[in-house]
Amino acid sequence: MREAWIIDACRTPRGIGKAGKGALAGIHPSNLGASVLKALAERNQLDTSQVDDIIWGTSSQRGQQGNDLGRMAALTAGYDVRSSAVTLDRFCGSGITTVNLAASTIGAGFEECVIAGGTEMMSNYGHEGNMGPAFMDNGNLQLREIHPQPHQGVCADAIATLEGISREALDELAVVSQERAANAIANGHFDKSLISVYREDGTLALDKEEFPRPGTTVEALSQLKPAFEGLANHPLDEAGTTYASLINKVYPDLKISHVHHGGNSSGVVDGAVAMLMASPEYAKKHGLKPRAKIVAFANMGDSPTLMLNAPVPATHKVLAKAGLTIDDIDLFEINEAFAVVAEKYIRDLNLDRNKVNVNGGAMALGHPIGCTGAMLINTVLDELERRDLKRGLVTMCAAGGMAPAVIIERV
Numbered sequence: 001m002r003e004a005w006i007i008d009a010c011r012t013p014r015g016i017g018k019a020g021k022g023a024l025a026g027i028h029p030s031n032l033g034a035s036v037l038k039a040l041a042e043r044n045q046l047d048t049s050q051v052d053d054i055i056w057g058t059s060s061q062r063g064q065q066g067n068d069l070g071r072m073a074a075l076t077a078g079y080d081v082r083s084s085a086v087t088l089d090r091f092c093g094s095g096i097t098t099v100n101l102a103a104s105t106i107g108a109g110f111e112e113c114v115i116a117g118g119t120e121m122m123s124n125y126g127h128e129g130n131m132g133p134a135f136m137d138n139g140n141l142q143l144r145e146i147h148p149q150p151h152q153g154v155c156a157d158a159i160a161t162l163e164g165i166s167r168e169a170l171d172e173l174a175v176v177s178q179e180r181a182a183n184a185i186a187n188g189h190f191d192k193s194l195i196s197v198y199r200e201d202g203t204l205a206l207d208k209e210e211f212p213r214p215g216t217t218v219e220a221l222s223q224l225k226p227a228f229e230g231l232a233n234h235p236l237d238e239a240g241t242t243y244a245s246l247i248n249k250v251y252p253d254l255k256i257s258h259v260h261h262g263g264n265s266s267g268v269v270d271g272a273v274a275m276l277m278a279s280p281e282y283a284k285k286h287g288l289k290p291r292a293k294i295v296a297f298a299n300m301g302d303s304p305t306l307m308l309n310a311p312v313p314a315t316h317k318v319l320a321k322a323g324l325t326i327d328d329i330d331l332f333e334i335n336e337a338f339a340v341v342a343e344k345y346i347r348d349l350n351l352d353r354n355k356v357n358v359n360g361g362a363m364a365l366g367h368p369i370g371c372t373g374a375m376l377i378n379t380v381l382d383e384l385e386r387r388d389l390k391r392g393l394v395t396m397c398a399a400g401g402m403a404p405a406v407i408i409e410r411v
Contacts, residue, residue: 181360
């Protein structure tokens with residue numbers, strides 16, 4: 001296997017993902033994806049006719065986000081028509097998976113220059129048919145009997161209940177996320193990778209993170225009502241099925257304590273990211289300097305009913321593949337889909353909290369589903385360089401009870 005090198009990466013700021021409210025709302029998803037693809041090509045004087053493939057992550061592939069968004073974004077960006085593209089969906093894990101698949105094709109010797117990344121316009125959800133079904137099983141009653149899959153927010157509350165993790169602990173982690181994000185923004189930690197996004201008429205849409213709420217306190221969060229209690233017990237079909245009843249099929253005695261709310265859950269946002277990857281041979285031939293290499297990656301499944309618990313076993317798996325231990329990793333990025341995911345991850349692996357999500361996470365910055373994973377790889381790479389450290393590990397939960405993971409190392 002050849003090494004797969006990361007040459008460069010860039011991303012948009014994350015805009016509030018609500019129609020009529022967010023700065024990116026109303027921009028076509030293809031245009032938002034095109035903004036990072038165009039910037040990546042310009043930053044690296046890239047001959048786009050030599051891009052073998054573009055592997056794009058988009059979770060909700062409906063409406064404007066359908067029809068191979070990666071290809072449409074590349075065409076919109078003015079890429080040579082010979083640079084092909086594919087769009088994939090591993091739910092929240094899509095962004096990491098694009099990078100891992102790019103590394104696979106390069107490492108196997110099948111491709112030389114690949115772009116990974118993704119786009120998710122959450123402000124577009126519900127628009128032009130871009131709305132998913134109520135149940136993760138798409139109404140497959142046979143599957144529902146085998147693996148009940150409720151709403152992810154209800155899963156987060158169920159996990160917190162099973163683990164005995166208090167709302168206070170989750171709120172404290174949410175405040176840390178906001179504080180770290182505010183510090184990172186104020187000190188320019190994201191500046192190397194952030195690009196400005198412009199509308200079709202050339203006016204500036206967004207050039208900075210829109211979602212963070214600096215100054216958030218534990219006291220303020222304690223006043224927020226739980227977000228998923230009503231949802232958990234609301235009948236979703238004529239049979240009276242509820243998300244809570246789906247969990248009780250597997251955990252019949254569990255009485256869920258509802259501890260998550262808008263302040264300690266990931267933000268609904270729009271965003272896009274692109275990462276240029278290449279073989280050592282291609283990079284040397286074209287004068288491209290590597291920033292990092294992919295050391296190892298892994299995919300892991302866990303309980304579909306709890307949905308969010310696969311990051312810990314995925315971490316064990318990817319470390320074993322790399323022949324490394326926890327102590328060999330300098331920085332960790334675990335997506336803050338919900339506070340309990342990051343809190344459980346830290347506790348289960350006995351991690352130094354000063355190595356985890358050091359620039360804040362999705363509770364402060366937002367979680368543009370299909371591209372978040374590649375954004376996290378981008379973020380950890382920038383931070384490894386800023387601190388002159390060596391290795392980063394990135395993982396995240398995904399619907400269906402999955403988690404991809406990847407370890408990168410600076411070159």
